[in-house]
Amino acid sequence: xxxxxxxxxxxxxxxxxxxxxTFLIYHSEINIRGILIQLSDIVVTKExxxxxxxxxxxxxxEIYDNLLDKNIKNYKKIIINDTNKxxxxxxxxxxxxxxxxxxxxxxxxxxxxKKLGFFNIPIINIL
Numbered sequence: 001x002x003x004x005x006x007x008x009x010x011x012x013x014x015x016x017x018x019x020x021x022t023f024l025i026y027h028s029e030i031n032i033r034g035i036l037i038q039l040s041d042i043v044v045t046k047e048x049x050x051x052x053x054x055x056x057x058x059x060x061x062e063i064y065d066n067l068l069d070k071n072i073k074n075y076k077k078i079i080i081n082d083t084n085k086x087x088x089x090x091x092x093x094x095x096x097x098x099x100x101x102x103x104x105x106x107x108x109x110x111x112x113x114k115k116l117g118f119f120n121i122p123i124i125n126i127l
Contacts, residue, residue, distance in 0.1 A: 023113040
């Protein structure tokens with residue numbers, strides 16, 4: 001699958017459209033659905049059957065996560081705030097090359113936010 005990756009995305013250009021079972025994320029200036037985020041200087045650790053991805057300060061994921069939280073009721077945030085900011089990815093979503101844990105840069109794609117029970121959960125893919 002091919003992706004168009006804009007060099008810069010302004011927060012005011014992100015639009016959220018509510019459907020029956022999802023919230024779709026769009027850009028208002030260009031016809032692209034979802035958000036592509038390049039994460040650099042990450043630290044990956046294996047925890048049971050998840051990978052814990054620790055983020056550096058000032059990362060874009062935190063900015064977009066806060067934007068979605070502000071605009072979608074009952075949004076379940078991606079980032080877990082502890083002493084370090086991190087998020088977990090199930091190991092079945094990652095390729096074998098990722099399991100060596102030496103990767104420091106990844107690109108994630110948030111395609112939509114799915115309505116599940118009481119929470120609205122973002123759908124994240126690792127590219």
